[in-house]
Amino acid sequence: MANAGEEIGTAAFGGAASEAARTAGSSQAARPARRQRIRIFEDISRRAFAVTAVVSFAVLLLVWSILSYGKMVNPVFLPTPGAVVKTFADLLGTQAYWHHIGISVFRVTSGFVLACLVAIPLGLVAGTFRIGEAFLEPPMEFIRYMPAVAFIPLIMVWAGIGEWAKILLIFIGCFFQLVLMVAADTRQVSKELVQASFTLGATRWQAIQTVIIPAVQPRLLNTMRLMLGWAWTYLVVAELVAVNSGLGYAIMKAQRFLNTDQIFVGIIVIGLLGLISDRIFAFLNKRMYPWV
Amino acid sequence: MSGIAASARDGDRTETARAGAGEIAIRGVTKNYGAGKKEFRALEDIRLTIAANEFVTILGPSGCGKSTLLRIVAGLEDASEGEVAVDGATVVGPGADRGMVFQGYTLFPWLTVRENIEYGPKLRGVPILERRAVSDRYLRVTRLEAFANHLPKQLSGGMKQRVAIARALANGPKVLLMDEPFGALDAQTKLEMQEALLDVWEKEKTTVLFITHDIDEAIFLSQRIVVMGAGPGRIVREYEVSLPGERSPEVREHPAFLRLKRELTGLLKHKEEA
Ligand SMILES: Nc1ncnc2c1ncn2[C@@H]1O[C@H](COP(=O)(O)OP(=O)(O)O)[C@@H](O)[C@H]1O
Ligand SMILES: [Mg+2]
Numbered sequence: 075m076a077n078a079g080e081e082i083g084t085a086a087f088g089g090a091a092s093e094a095a096r097t098a099g100s101s102q103a104a105r106p107a108r109r110q111r112i113r114i115f116e117d118i119s120r121r122a123f124a125v126t127a128v129v130s131f132a133v134l135l136l137v138w139s140i141l142s143y144g145k146m147v148n149p150v151f152l153p154t155p156g157a158v159v160k161t162f163a164d165l166l167g168t169q170a171y172w173h174h175i176g177i178s179v180f181r182v183t184s185g186f187v188l189a190c191l192v193a194i195p196l197g198l199v200a201g202t203f204r205i206g207e208a209f210l211e212p213p214m215e216f217i218r219y220m221p222a223v224a225f226i227p228l229i230m231v232w233a234g235i236g237e238w239a240k241i242l243l244i245f246i247g248c249f250f251q252l253v254l255m256v257a258a259d260t261r262q263v264s265k266e267l268v269q270a271s272f273t274l275g276a277t278r279w280q281a282i283q284t285v286i287i288p289a290v291q292p293r294l295l296n297t298m299r300l301m302l303g304w305a306w307t308y309l310v311v312a313e314l315v316a317v318n319s320g321l322g323y324a325i326m327k328a329q330r331f332l333n334t335d336q337i338f339v340g341i342i343v344i345g346l347l348g349l350i351s352d353r354i355f356a357f358l359n360k361r362m363y364p365w366v
Numbered sequence: 367m368s369g370i371a372a373s374a375r376d377g378d379r380t381e382t383a384r385a386g387a388g389e390i391a392i393r394g395v396t397k398n399y400g401a402g403k404k405e406f407r408a409l410e411d412i413r414l415t416i417a418a419n420e421f422v423t424i425l426g427p428s429g430c431g432k433s434t435l436l437r438i439v440a441g442l443e444d445a446s447e448g449e450v451a452v453d454g455a456t457v458v459g460p461g462a463d464r465g466m467v468f469q470g471y472t473l474f475p476w477l478t479v480r481e482n483i484e485y486g487p488k489l490r491g492v493p494i495l496e497r498r499a500v501s502d503r504y505l506r507v508t509r510l511e512a513f514a515n516h517l518p519k520q521l522s523g524g525m526k527q528r529v530a531i532a533r534a535l536a537n538g539p540k541v542l543l544m545d546e547p548f549g550a551l552d553a554q555t556k557l558e559m560q561e562a563l564l565d566v567w568e569k570e571k572t573t574v575l576f577i578t579h580d581i582d583e584a585i586f587l588s589q590r591i592v593v594m595g596a597g598p599g600r601i602v603r604e605y606e607v608s609l610p611g612e613r614s615p616e617v618r619e620h621p622a623f624l625r626l627k628r629e630l631t632g633l634l635k636h637k638e639e640a
Contacts (some may be wrong), residue, residue, distance in 0.1 A: 284474075
């Protein structure tokens with residue numbers, strides 16, 4: 075009897091417990107005891123990242139399609155994705171367009187490389203020596219805030235309207251920023267590493283060669299990558315004035331005839347070229363500096 | 367300098383080849399930071415002589431100026447008053463005769479373990495084969511042979527500090543300056559590193575000026591302990607450490623060890639309360 079009673083008691087207790095668990099489970103179904111999916115700074119899987127990125131593009135495309143195919147916006151202002159794709163294929167099928175691309179790439183590369191050649195050594199000096207900083211940075215900080223575009227009339231006076239004028243504008247656009255950014259990169263090199271080299275017998279010049287220059291390179295390459303993006307922006311500005319070739323010119327010409335689809339193609343091509351150069355830099359950084 | 371190059375050539379026997387003995391004389395060193403109202407005296411009239419081949423530890427609480435003193439000996443900072451001389455030559459800047467091991471990890475991350483060790487000899491233009499011999503030797507001394515081609519980022523904290531020691535020694539310095547080199551290591555690794563360091567010191571016979579705030583570490587490692595106090599940093603007392611026989615782990619249980627430990631603990635505690 076006592077035995078049975080005990081059993082009943084246990085059963086009842088067990089039942090109540092599981093009942094409680096069930097209610098707890100159902101009442102918290104909206105806020106499950108699972109980990110949150112979106113957590114501050116935490117990593118997500120590569121797959122989740124890729125899917126989200128694709129979704130993001132899809133949303134963009136969807137909004138564009140609704141607006142254009144739905145005739146919610148005048149097609150003169152906003153061409154349909156289909157029209158842009160067709161124009162893209164048509165234009166890239168012509169030799170003239172490849173010529174525009176070629177000349178634009180040439181201008182960006184020239185302006186950018188020249189800016190790097192001059193700015194990187196200056197930035198290294200400004201970042202390494204306080205006196206270099208005092209001499210170089212205040213004027214650069216000042217000039218940096220003068221918009222490169224405002225130099226265009228001056229550049230036309232100095233360099234006319236030939237190739238050099240475009241290259242010079244890209245150069246001016248990149249140069250001052252670049253000096254300051256390289257100097258900042260250089261100052262981030264660990265002071266202790268430099269001191270370690272001194273205690274190992276390095277001279278000042280050897281410390282620069284064997285510590286500062288190798289140590290700054292990964293950051294330097296990243297800075298160049300950012301700067302190249304800006305160079306493309308200045309290219310378009312440079313090609314909006316007094317030119318008859320280049321992607322910026324192609325965009326301007328399309329505007330004159332209200333060919334918005336061609337404007338879109340021009341913008342997309344520049345975006346793709348920027349993306350390619352960006353990826354090349356990212357790849358180089360990974361390959362060249364495995365020690366980071 | 368020629369002595370250092372020679373040490374590379376005759377491989378395992380460097381003692382005789384070292385240029386000079388490595389006596390450190392700290393003569394009335396005072397260090398002030400800041401100026402005017404903000405002036406702050408970090409060190410006051412430090413006088414200390416360390417004999418060639420001696421292993422001396424400076425023991426003191428955080429912030430009493432130990433690092434500052436070591437950096438002045440290294441030539442990385444100037445004394446406000448007084449001077450430091452190594453084998454009679456006044457220190458005016460950092461140099462290869464005074465190797466240094468920092469508390470933070472200061473290996474060159476873009477160089478392999480072997481390249482890090484060969485850094486100093488390479489700067490001096492030691493030919494590659496001799497450099498190889500030097501790095502082989504110090505890889506062996508610090509038991510890092512298996513990691514010669516690893517990058518620093520692949521090493522544990524203890525191994526990084528081994529490389530840092532090997533790198534300093536490969537330069538054939540007269541003195542080795544060590545600023546809490548094992549401070550960031552876990553307890554077990556720390557003990558291993560202390561034994562490894564004594565092992566290396568016995569083979570190399572270089573002068574060691576070691577800094578720590580760890581009493582056990584100071585007693586276990588050194589022949590002499592210099593206790594520093596703060597406000598401003600100054601030398602409080604000195605102790606000769608005389609422990610019998612070899613420094614094996616068991617020595618930590620020895621009555622003489624424990625007696626000195628008690629005394630130093632009392633002294634440092636007293637200082638803090640004062
Ligand atoms: N560059 C500096 N400028 C100003 N004060 C400093 C500087 N370096 C160290 N100090 C001060 O000097 C004192 C001693 O510092 P430090 O030598 O690092 O002590 P320890 O190594 O014994 O912990 C501390 O109070 C510290 O704040
Ligand atoms: Mg310190």
